[in-house]
Amino acid sequence: MGVSTSAPENGVRVVTADFPPVNALPVQAWYDLANAVRAAGRDQAVRCVVLAATGRGFNAGVDIKELQRATDHSALIAVNHACAEAFAAVYECEVPVVAAVQGHCLGGGIGLAGNADAIVASEDATFGLPExxxxxxGAATHLARLVPPHVMRALYFTSRTIGAAELRAHGSVWQVVPRDELEKAALELAREIAAKDGHLIRLAKAAINGIDPVDVRRSYRFEQGFTFEAALSGTADRVRDTFGKEGNA
Structure with a gap:
């Protein structure tokens, strides 16, 4: 259990999250994920990073039980910073990042996948913000990178999910494959990217980030201000307590 890094072939690193049963990440895990992605990107032998997860889902967001155990707002502050770091690490990674998404991709999972450079998804993958x-x-910033504006708003306000095939129709998912072919498909795309010149691919990543119309780090931090307001007002606890005790968001 935890965050691990592997090197299945030259030029490619796979960063894998393993937090059963649903990959809801505690605060330290978000930092561990950020550190692993940044370290892979800094390695001059690496030209592409694959972000993956074990188990039935890619990511179920933050560990709500960790928030519920806190007696003050320290846990919320910690998770806000941790998620922001993980999302930024994916976006700012010096080389392209391919997200390999299976099963559920919810909450913080949208922050990770939405900031990746490409997404390969299994046929059973679903994406959404049940916030x-x-x-x-939060993470509307990243959902907006996956679907058109009005679809993003409808998904956000209803907490509905959207399937991988629909996202591919919107142009945000590169490929949809059977679940047992996900790893192979993600590595094939990573291999093609990693075949490029290492210096040039890093320049390309920096150039493409530089022409993005939205500063994703600043935009997400703006959203987080409202998250904290909801917590201070008591609204967050009231809604969370009616949600249930599953412990994931």
Whole structure:
């Protein structure tokens, strides 16, 4: 259990999250993920990073039980910073990042996948932000990178999910494959990227980030201000307590 890094072939690093049963990450895990992605990107032998997860889902967001155990707002502050670091690490990685998404990709999972450079998804992958049902806000910044504006708003306000095939129709998922072919497909795309000149691919990543119309780090931090307001007002706890005791968001 934890975050691990492997090197299945030259030029490619795979960063894998393993937090059963649903990959809901505690605070330290978000930092561990950020550190692993940044370290892989800094390695001059690496030209592409694959972000993956074990188990039935890619990511179920933050560990709500960790927030519920806190007696003050320190846990919320910690998770806000940790998620921001993990999302930024994916976006700012010096080389392209391919997200290999299976099963559920919810909450913080949208922050990771939305900041990746390409997404390969299994046929059973679903994407969504159930934040409003769970006393939280955030990651609309990243959902907006996956679907058109009005679709993003409808998904956000309803807490609905959207399937991988629909996202591919919107142009944000590169490839949809059977679940047992996900690893192979993600590595094939990573291999093709990693075949490029290492210096040139890093320049290309920096150039493409530089022409993005939205500063994703600043945009997400703006959203987080409203998350904290919801917590201070008591709204977050009231909604979260009615959600249930599953412990994931």
């Amino acid at each position: 409003l049902d769970r006393g939280a806000l």
